[in-house]
Amino acid sequence: MLGVHLGSGNGIFAKATHYMMPGRAFAVAAADVDVKRDGVTDLLVAVVPSLVQPLAGNAVKRDGTFMAMPALVVGQDPRAVIATDLDRDGLLDVVTANYNGGKAGSLSVLSNKGGFANSTSLKTGGDGTRDVAVADLDGDGAPDLASANDAGTVTVFLARNGGT
Numbered sequence: 001m002l003g004v005h006l007g008s009g010n011g012i013f014a015k016a017t018h019y020m021m022p023g024r025a026f027a028v029a030a031a032d033v034d035v036k037r038d039g040v041t042d043l044l045v046a047v048v049p050s051l052v053q054p055l056a057g058n059a060v061k062r063d064g065t066f067m068a069m070p071a072l073v074v075g076q077d078p079r080a081v082i083a084t085d086l087d088r089d090g091l092l093d094v095v096t097a098n099y100n101g102g103k104a105g106s107l108s109v110l111s112n113k114g115g116f117a118n119s120t121s122l123k124t125g126g127d128g129t130r131d132v133a134v135a136d137l138d139g140d141g142a143p144d145l146a147s148a149n150d151a152g153t154v155t156v157f158l159a160r161n162g163g164t
Contacts, residue, residue, distance in 0.1 A: 001025065002045055002055075006064040017064075019055060022071055023047040031083035032057075033092045034069070035114050046078035046096055047071070052110070074108035074119050076100045084134045086143055086159065087111065097132040097147055105129025107147055107157070124155040 002025045003016035027046040033054065034042050040057035043066060047053050052074055055066035075098030083092040091112040098106045105128050108119040126149020137144040142159035149155060 002028065002043070004043075004064070004066070019066060019068070021045060021047050021053055022051060023049055025053075026078060027080050029081045029083050031092050033083050033094070033112065035112075037091075042066070044081050044083060044094060046074075046081040048077055050074055050076050050078065050098075052078065052081055052094060052096060072110055072116050072119070074098060074110070075106045075121055078108070079129070080131045082132055082134060084143055086134075086145075088142070089113075095132050095134070095145060097129045099128050099130060102128040102150060105147070105149055107132055107145060109145075122157055124149055126153045126155055127151045129155075 002019045005013035005016050025045050026048050029044045030041050034056045038059040040059045042057050043055040045053040052072040054069040056069050058065045074096045077099035078096040079099045080097040082095050086093045093112050094110040096108045105124045107122040110116040110119045124147045128150030129147045131148040133146045134143045144159050145157040147155045
């Protein structure tokens with residue numbers, strides 16, 4: 001279950017509105033990821049065992065409520081989720097860090113092409129991938145990925161042309 005507390009603007013939060021998840025909610029990211037690009041914040045919830053549950057912000061009422069969209073399949077035990085434009089096409093893609101029971105972890109990358117394509121798995125080479133970050137690490141203007149792994153390692157994926 002995911003609880004959303006709306007702020008009143010004066011430092012006080014309202015009672016939570018709860019949204020049922022198809023598993024255990026582990027991490028959440030907020031961004032406008034729906035295909036309408038309506039300027040309304042949507043939520044991406046990393047759900048164990050292997051899903052991201054998108055919740056579309058209500059663009060009609062603009063009242064901080066959400067509606068479930070079809071779940072996205074990702075790697076085992078997602079522990080972190082981010083939305084970022086990896087291929088620089090103006091649409092936010094989704095990346096998860098997958099713990100995989102503390103064994104060989106991975107990142108799942110879901111390209112947004114007006115809807116999310118099947119996920120691509122990137123093996124991190126580290127046990128139990130816990131987190132992911134995006135930044136231009138090599139100064140070429142393209143977003144790169146870095147993962148934090150249980151073994152005390154960081155795995156870096158440098159972007160190639162076309163956002164791969």
